[in-house]
Amino acid sequence: MRLPALLAALLPLAAGVAFVSLAAPAWAQPIANPIATFAGLDKITGRITRFDVYIDETVLFGALELTPRACYSRPPTESQRVSAFLEVDQRSLTGTSKRIFTGWMFADSPALNAVDHAVYDVWLIECKTSTDVPPPDAR
Numbered sequence: 001m002r003l004p005a006l007l008a009a010l011l012p013l014a015a016g017v018a019f020v021s022l023a024a025p026a027w028a029q030p031i032a033n034p035i036a037t038f039a040g041l042d043k044i045t046g047r048i049t050r051f052d053v054y055i056d057e058t059v060l061f062g063a064l065e066l067t068p069r070a071c072y073s074r075p076p077t078e079s080q081r082v083s084a085f086l087e088v089d090q091r092s093l094t095g096t097s098k099r100i101f102t103g104w105m106f107a108d109s110p111a112l113n114a115v116d117h118a119v120y121d122v123w124l125i126e127c128k129t130s131t132d133v134p135p136p137d138a139r
Contacts, residue, residue, distance in 0.1 A: 030072035033127035036084045038066065041121040052131040062120045065089040065097060071127035082107035084124050088115050 039050045040061045053059050058067040071084040088101035101115045110123035 028075050028078060030074060030081075030083075031127075033071045033073055033129055035128040035131050035133075036068040036071040036086075037125040037128055037131075038068075038122055039125050040064075040123075043119050043121065050125065052128065052133045054133075054135055057136045060091070061122060063091050064100075064115070064117065064120050064122065065091055066122065071124075073127045080108070082124065082127050084127065086124075088122065090117070 034055055035052050036055065037050065037052050038061075039048055041048050042062060049061070051059065051061070053066060053068050055068055055071060058065050060066075065088065067087045067089075069085045069087065071082075073082045074080055083104050083106050085104055086101065087099065089097040090100045091097050100117065105114075105124040106112055107124045107126060115122045
């Protein structure tokens, strides 16, 4: 088969692939939320605590300082993929802090990017637009 004949034979196939790729669903932009909900496990006591944190607010969970920088969800019409960008510092007895985690957490895959700590586990539950916890500037 000559090259022009081969190209002519493959042209309908290429057009079909292009049509199928154009028919793929368009994904909406993630929704930025002002509040991230986390759960934390104290491995010594076995106690699980659920807490809300405002974006760019730092909270203390045990010896860990958690600061979420972003919390994204998807519209209700799409499959939920909740993610948060988080910075975690460990506070020492002398009052100094050392960064032990910086990265994305995913609510549907808590073990994917977990905080690796001997005493505490922290994972993302959800992103929210409101909470009963007053904002940091109102305290």
